[in-house]
Amino acid sequence: DGGITQSPKYLFRKEGQNVTLSCEQNLNHDAMYWYRQDPGQGLRLIYYSQIVNDFQKGDIAEGYSVSREKKESFPLTVTSAQKNPTAFYLCASSIDSRDEKLFFGSGTQLSVL
Amino acid sequence: AQTVTQSQPEMSVQEAETVTLSCTYDTSESDYYLFWYKQPPSRQMILVIRQEAYKQQNATENRFSVNFQKAAKSFSLKISDSQLGDAAMYFCAYRSPFISSGSARQLTFGSGTQLTVLP
Secondary structure, three states: OOOEEEEOOEEEEOOOOOEEEEEEEOOOOOEEEEEEEOOOOOEEEEEEEOOOOOOEEOOOOOOEEEOOOEOOEOOEEEOOOOOOOOEEEEEEEEOOOOOOOOEEOOOEEEEEO | OOEEEOOOOEEEEEOOOOEEEOOEEEOOOOOOEEEEEEEOOOOOOEEEEEEEOOOOOOOEEOOEEEEEEOOOOEEEEEEOOOOHHHOEEEEEEEEOOOOOOOOOOOEEEOOOEEEEEEO
8 A cells, every 4th residue: 555654653862862753655756745743733844855855944944854865765853953852743745746635644753851 | 924723722513413613824825725634643644625725616525515715714614414533633724836936835734623523
C-alpha cells in the first residue's frame, strides 16, 4: 500500500542533542512538507521541498534542518538551537507543489528529557 | 498573511444528529482553496472536504457538506447523521492557489474544534 511512513512514533531528546525524524513516502510525490503541532493549535509549516535537492523554509524554520537527497525521503533534524522542541511533528506530501491534496503521515511525538 | 479562525474550541452532538462547525478566514486573494481536516485520536490528519473559492457550489462528501460564503469569508462544516467515529479534532485550513514570491504555498490552519459525539 502506498503512503507516508514516519518514524519513530515517540522520540526523546536530551538537552543539547540533535535528533532526526524520519519521513519516507512511496507515493512518487515530488513535494514534501514538515509541520509542527503544539497542543491546542493548528499545524505550522517548518520546511517544504518541491523537488529533490531543493527545500525552502516555512514560518518556523529556526532550530531545524532538512535534506532531500532522494525523492522518497525528507528527514527533519531538530537541532540543539531549537529551545522548545516538544511537539507533535507531521510529515506530508503532495503530487507536486501545485496539487491541492496533502497526504499526511501518522506523526512523531518529540519530548525533551 | 492569511489567518484562519475557529471560534469553537469544543462542540458536542448527539449520535444521528447534525452539527455545524464554524470557520472564518482573512485574505486579500480572490482565488484560493479551503479545507476541513479531521484528526482522530490516532493523530493522523485526514482530509474531509475541500472547496475551491471560484466555485460557487458548496462541496459535499457523503454526510459532510460545507456552507461557503465568500463575501463573508466564512467556511462552515456540517456533519449530518453524526456517528461515533466522527469524534475528532477538526481543523479548517486555507491555501493560496499559487506560490507567492519568497513564501511557501502552505496550508494555514485554524486552532481546531474538538468534536464529541454522544451516544
